[in-house]
Amino acid sequence: MSMIMWDDAYSVEIQEIDEQHKCLIEIMNELYTALANKSNRDLVGDVLDKLVDYTKVHFAVEETLMRIFHYDEYEEHKAIHDRIVKRVLEYQGQFRAGNDKVGMELLMFLKDWLFDHINKVDKRYVKTFHKHGVKKNWLKRFW
Numbered sequence: 585m586s587m588i589m590w591d592d593a594y595s596v597e598i599q600e601i602d603e604q605h606k607c608l609i610e611i612m613n614e615l616y617t618a619l620a621n622k623s624n625r626d627l628v629g630d631v632l633d634k635l636v637d638y639t640k641v642h643f644a645v646e647e648t649l650m651r652i653f654h655y656d657e658y659e660e661h662k663a664i665h666d667r668i669v670k671r672v673l674e675y676q677g678q679f680r681a682g683n684d685k686v687g688m689e690l691l692m693f694l695k696d697w698l699f700d701h702i703n704k705v706d707k708r709y710v711k712t713f714h715k716h717g718v719k720k721n722w723l724k725r726f727w
């Protein structure tokens with residue numbers, strides 16, 4: 585595996601969400617670098633925790649917007665997120681239990697999942713969000 589690259593083809597045309605997706609990629613690359621450099625276990629564990637936490641935060645943001653706008657595919661989308669979080673927590677649990685190999689497995693899993701999810705699932709809510717006045721560009725970075 586190599587570093588993960590963002591491509592504008594993955595844009596959902598809402599900058600705030602694009603930036604969160606880029607942030608996810610950044611943390612995934614951080615994990616990749618930590619694993620490739622055979623960094624110590626604590627450091628790998630810290631990055632892995634960060635990735636798990638940020639994934640949850642990002643999902644919560646998307647789900648909140650979907651609820652606010654009464655998005656009609658909310659239940660399906662939420663169920664997909666829940667499945668991913670469950671898998672990611674399983675990987676985290678295995679790592680904490682002493683399995684060092686799961687870091688790379690988690691990374692491959694998330695990499696395969698992320699771009700597919702953005703294109704096939706996330707892009708479906710864009711029309712609804714835009715219709716309700718969500719702007720394509722943000723004014724500035726707030727976080």
Ligand SMILES: [Fe+2]
Binds near residue numbers: 706
């Ligand atoms: Fe999503």
